[in-house]
Amino acid sequence: MTTREDIELYVMGQYDGDVAALERAIAEDPALAQILADEARLDEQLRNAAARATFCPACDDLVRATRCDACGAAVKPGGYTVERVLVSNAHGRMYVAHDADGRRVALKELAFVQAPGADALAKFEREAKFLRALEHPAIPRFLASFEEGRGVHTRYYLAQELVExxxxxxxxxxxxxxxxxxxxxxxxxxxxxxxxxxxxxxxxxxxxxxxxxxxxxxxxxxxxxxxxxxxxxxxxxxxxxxxxxxxxxxxxxxxxxxxxxxxxxxxxxxxxxxxxxxxxxxxxxxxxxxxxxxxxxxxxxxxxxxxxxxxxxxxxxxxxxxxxxxxxxAPSKKRRPALIAAAAGVAFAAAGGSIFALAHHAHHDAPPASPIGTVRVQFVGADTAKLRIDGHQVATVASNQEIPVAAGSHQFRLAGPGGGECEVTLDVQGGKTSTIECAFREAPFEMQMQPWTWKWDWPWNGPHHERRFGERLHTHKRVSWKLDHVKLHDFALLAANTCDFSVVVPDGVDVPVSVNIRDAQCDDAFTAILEAQGLGYSFDGSSQLVRIAPLKDLDDVTPWTNDLPGGKELDLDVKDAPLHDVLALIVKSGGAGVNLVVAQGIDGKVTIRLAAVPWNQALGAVLAAQGLWYRYYPESNLIRVAPAHDFDGR
Amino acid sequence: MTAAPAWDDAIREHDRRVYVSVLALGLPPDRAREVTQMTWTRLIEQYAKGKLADLELPGLAIRQARFYALNEHQRARTEMRVLAAVPEPPAGDPERDLASRQELERVLAALETCSPQARRVFRLVYATPGGTAQTAAQAVGLSLQRVRQILCETRAHIRKELAR
Known part of the structure; x- marks a missing residue:
């Protein structure tokens, strides 16, 4: 008994029964001949469709554009035709692709959940730069690097020789x-x-x-x-x-x-x-x-x-x-400093602080000099200070504390809580202790209680404008931003990532940002973009924390949260998160065991990006951003949060 | 003129396609096979005489085979069910192009509703040069029997969608 399936398989060349018998049956039965013609025509239709269709190399979905709607895999980036996906992870994919001449390449793609951050880009550019310069038979040859898309759809590609x-x-x-x-x-x-x-x-x-x-x-x-x-x-x-x-x-x-x-x-x-x-x-x-x-x-x-x-x-x-x-x-006592330094770095990391990456390391010529020296920080005018080495924040330190540091020349910067700073460049000797001395200027009382107020006319002969801030955000990093209707929250996160500061964005300032800025200093560009939207910021240099707010609200004082118990420095990156959750998260992550009571009727959302910001400063910035205040009850280790006007004589 | 093709390889690669295109015109298997053989013979002769400037395969072979099939029908004047016996309008005809595009869209739309595994098998068999059920089975790690089953299910599904 001949079935349609037999004929289907026959048409596809997959029938493994008696072909001669099947053909005889078809020749004798007009109905089967009709089925054969139908199936043959369908086969033609399928082949035509397959020839014109584009299949996703990752999930086999049909692709109507340059990228698969289902899984996001690229189909023809930069003129390369993707054959398959080698590796896929949160940061991108590695494809096997071929160029117009049929030459197979490994195509590395860097994707972004948000607009590309500086670290991700730096890593990608670094790899392209390295590969371009390297020439060795055991290292894949660099072929090209390019980018496609814009904003969060930006993808960076690196084409290199496919190592089979x-x-x-x-x-x-x-x-x-x-x-x-x-x-x-x-x-x-x-x-x-x-x-x-x-x-x-x-x-x-x-x-x-x-x-x-x-x-x-x-x-x-x-x-x-x-x-x-x-x-x-x-x-x-x-x-x-x-x-x-x-x-x-x-x-x-x-x-x-x-x-x-x-x-x-x-x-x-x-x-x-x-x-x-x-x-x-x-x-x-x-x-x-x-x-x-x-x-x-x-x-x-x-x-x-x-x-x-x-x-x-x-x-x-x-x-x-x-x-x-x-x-x-076995390691001798004489060699312990290097191990101590490494362990100290790990300990900093475990405590939530930054790891000080020691870029210089002495060569191991015999007899080897110790690659690690010690720096003692001594200061007056503050209990603790932020220590940055070569521009990277290391930890909050107390006076007389000793820090293991790689031998070599380093720039040290101590920032006191009142805004005072000391900066010195030291040549650290391996196995020896150097000392940094600093006297922080006592900050005026007003400075502690409310931000500085700067006034100037801009344009000089135009209407009077006023901008207020505690300190000025100061970074020499240069940026090029091309943004088209990007939400302010996204822009703030992009700027914070690129220019290396922490940021708190309150609810209700989510205006679209459209700019095309080329090679500008980050702080100027950031300030100008905010001002164009009627916004400003307050900035705390000790924690590199920026709080964005409408210009009219910048009068609101950031709560001086130094009466709160000390705790951890926080790294946090959330967008449009409920205020209640963010407050609870900050208090809990702060590790001070503080109880939190939030007044009824407080809601809203907040966008925040923190990098090594003390929990109490983070809390202060979020409260200020939302027009809130707090009162701390040390006996109960309890914080009550309520609208600022609920507190008398704050 | 293009470089001389390796005819054995070309016939091995495209013969089935040409044969199926003749079957689609309603010729019985034995006549379809003869027509296919005539087609290849004709192409080889014409190429040897230098009369084929552009040897595009399998397109040229399919067109030649269809021509033979229609001639065969006219010569025999039989009652054969030549389903596509009406000569196709010349290429570039807007009506034909539209119908062709619509048909293609319907096939693609039907394909989109298939399972990912079915689409993968389909791609490996129909959209991969030299793809067969055997190569697909190897690529997806399934038995040949299962791949054949998936192909039949996929065809049945698309047929049903096209018949709506």
């Missing part, structure tokens, strides 16, 4: 012999020798099995330079890397030639043992290998950077001449 092969983390069925491990080490060290021979040297910072691709000819390629760092620059201050593969000092931002050496060692040990690096460290596992290879791996992965090979060249030489590998000694 298998990442080593996918070869989990493979047991590595010692010979293979040595060959792998030799190849990767060869690449590292090249990177370290560049001036300035390039540190990959994320060597791990997933970033090592074995080609069909068994050669190894090193991919993903998104975390790479030019030694000696101050740009790569963000802690990047993969936990387990990076040495402990990398958590504190310390990177040098031995960073990649350590990561290679952990990678080799992972491949040999199939144990994740952190398990290896925890279990103090021994690698089943010859004593020579064990000694080599131990020297690669020594905890103290000074006990590792000083660079890839030395490691490569030792690999080929194992007798040259010296024993790895």
């Amino acid at each position: 092969g298998t990442a080593l983390d996918r070869l989990d069925e493979h047991w590595y012999s010692e010979v293979e491990i040595r060959e792998l080490a030799r190849q990767v060290l060869g690449v590292l020798v090249y990177l370290q021979s560049l001036s300035p040297m390039v540190i990959h910072r994320d060597i791990k099995p997933a970033n090592l691709v074995r080609r069909d000819d068994r050669s190894i390629a090193l991919v993903d330079f998104g975390a790479a760092h030019v030694h000696g620059s101050t740009a790569g201050v963000t802690t990047v890397g993969t936990f387990g593969y990076m040495p402990i000092e990398q958590l504190a931002g310390l990177v040098d030639a031995t960073t990649d050496i350590y990561a290679l060692g952990m990678t080799l040990m992972h491949l040999m043992t199939r144990q994740e690096p952190w398990r290896l460290v925890q279990a103090k596992a021994e690698v089943n290998a010859s004593p020579e290879l064990r000694a080599f791996l131990a020297k690669l992965t020594a905890n103290d950077p000074r006990e590792r090979f000083p660079d890839a060249k030395a490691a490569l030489a030792a690999l080929d001449a194992p007798a040259a590998i010296g024993p790895v000694a």
Whole structure:
């Protein structure tokens, strides 16, 4: 009995029954012949449709524009035709694509949930810059970089040579012999020798099995330079890397030639043992290998950077001449400062503070000088002060506190709570203690209670304008903004991200912003845009906190929340969040165990971006933004929040 | 003139397509096979004589096969059900273009309502050069039998949508 399905399969060339019998049946039965003609016509229609349709390379949905509506994957970015998605995560995708000549490329896409932030862009541009300059057979060749879309739809693309092969983390069925491990080490060290021979040297910072691709000819390629760092620059201050593969000092931002050496060692040990690096460290596992290879791996992965090979060249030489590998000694007391410094960096991070990334690190020439020195801060006129090193906030410090700092020249800036500042450049000596002394000027009482008032005429012969603020936002960073009807909340978050300040935006100022600014100083551009909307800001330099408000409301004093108990510094990034939730979150995250009572009838929404702002200052700014005030009852450790007019003689 | 094609490869790649296009005109399988063979023979001869300036496959082979099929019908003057026996209007005819576009839209709209897995199999078989049920099964990690089943279900679904 011949069915329609048989004929369908026959038309598709998939019928695996007796074809001759089927054809006879069709020839004898006009109804079956009709079905055959129908199915053949349908097949033609499907082929025509398939030829003209564009399918999403990620989800196979039909795509009517340049990007899939269902999953957002690109179809033809920059003239490249996407074949498939290799990797997809919150920050973007990696595609396999081909250009007009059919040449296959790896296309890296950077996507944004909000308008692109400075960090994300810097990382992407850094990778493009690195790849453009690198020329080595084991490093994918840079082909092009470009951008598409605008605002939150902006996508950045980086086209590079497609490394065909298998990442080593996918070869989990493979047991590595010692010979293979040595060959792998030799190849990767060869690449590292090249990177370290560049001036300035390039540190990959994320060597791990997933970033090592074995080609069909068994050669190894090193991919993903998104975390790479030019030694000696101050740009790569963000802690990047993969936990387990990076040495402990990398958590504190310390990177040098031995960073990649350590990561290679952990990678080799992972491949040999199939144990994740952190398990290896925890279990103090021994690698089943010859004593020579064990000694080599131990020297690669020594905890103290000074006990590792000083660079890839030395490691490569030792690999080929194992007798040259010296024993790895246990860390001595003399070497403790470096470890203390790294641990201190981790402790800062754990406490919610910033990690001070030490960009400079002494070379390990024998005898090695300690790469870490100590700076003691001494000041009068304030109990605590904010310490910034090389423009990066480190922590809130007390007088006489000692801070471990990398040897080298650094700029230190101490900011007191009253607005006073001291700035000094010091050449920190390894193993020695330097002292910074500062006397904060006592701030006038009025300054503590209400913002400064500046008045000027603008335009000079035009109507009188007035702008008020505590301090002036001051950043030399240059920006180019092209915005078309972007909501003020989004603009504020963009500016805060780009120009590195914290911001609180109250409810009711969500006006659209349309500007086209090229290469302007961030603070000027930000101020001008706000003023054009009838807005202004108050600024607290000690926490880099900007509070936006209508000009008429800038008279409202920000509550001086220093009577509240101390607590944590907060990092927070929320948009249009209910005021109640934000207040509760700030109080809870502040870690001071304070109880919160909010008066009835208080609602609204607030947009806020905080980076290392003390919880009480954050609370003050949010309250001021919403026209609220507070009273603190220390006996009960309780805060009552209510409209400002409810409090007499505030 | 384009470079000499590897005819064996071209026939292996496009023969099924040409054959199905003749079946779609209502020719029985044996006659359709003959017409397809005549088509390839004719193309090879014409190409050898240098009479084919633009060898666009499978389009040219399908047009040639359709021409033979209609001739066959006229010559035999049989009662054969030539469903597309009326010669197609010349290319560029606005009415035909519109009908073609509408038909295409309906197929695409029907395809959009299929499951993601069905769309993937469809793409691998119909929109991938050299795609077959075997290659699709390998790509999606399903058995050949299951892929054939999905293809039949997809065709049935689209057929139903087109019949509305």
